[in-house]
Amino acid sequence: QVQLVESGGGLVQAGGSLRLSCAASGRTFSINTMGWFRQAPGKEREFVAHISRSGGVTGYADSVKGRFTISRDNAKNTVYLQMNSLKPDDTAIYYCAAQRGMWLAVRADDYDYWGQGTQVTVSS
Numbered sequence: 001q002v003q004l005v006e007s008g009g010g011l012v013q014a015g016g017s018l019r020l021s022c023a024a025s026g027r028t029f030s031i032n033t034m035g036w037f038r039q040a041p042g043k044e045r046e047f048v049a050h051i052s053r054s055g056g057v058t059g060y061a062d063s064v065k066g067r068f069t070i071s072r073d074n075a076k077n078t079v080y081l082q083m084n085s086l087k088p089d090d091t092a093i094y095y096c097a098a099q100r101g102m103w104l105a106v107r108a109d110d111y112d113y114w115g116q117g118t119q120v121t122v123s124s
Contacts, residue, residue, distance in 0.1 A: 002026045002113040004096045009118030012086055016122070020081040022096030022115055033099040034072060034079045037108055038092035038120075045095070047106040049081060059104055063089075086122045093117040 008020040024031060035050035049060045049070040058070050067086075072079040079096060097111035105111060 004115035006115045006118040011121045017084045022079045024077040031098045035097045037095045040092040
């Protein structure tokens with residue numbers, strides 16, 4: 001099994017920045033792609049970003065492209081999400097996810113492990 005623990009959420013004003021972290025433990029050798037998803041109240045969970053095992057390939061939802069950056073440090077078994085130019089629409093619970101498969105999935109169903117989530121609130 002793999003355990004994922006997110007941190008770094010909080011309250012920030014529009015235009016501000018936050019950096020989320022997700023630390024993995026357990027059978028981390030089984031992890032390939034890692035991703036971030038978010039879920040706002042009353043909405044479905046949506047894809048935000050993903051990154052390949054090597055870190056060399058990344059992908060983003062159109063809504064965050066150019067503002068968010070995903071990265072990972074395999075030595076620390078940690079993935080990050082740097083969020084800049086935050087907007088009120090970015091308010092949501094942000095979840096870290098890990099995939100055993102090699103492809104860079106955008107569907108939540110394709111991810112095998114999930115963190116408990118961290119709240120991000122952007123005030124206008």
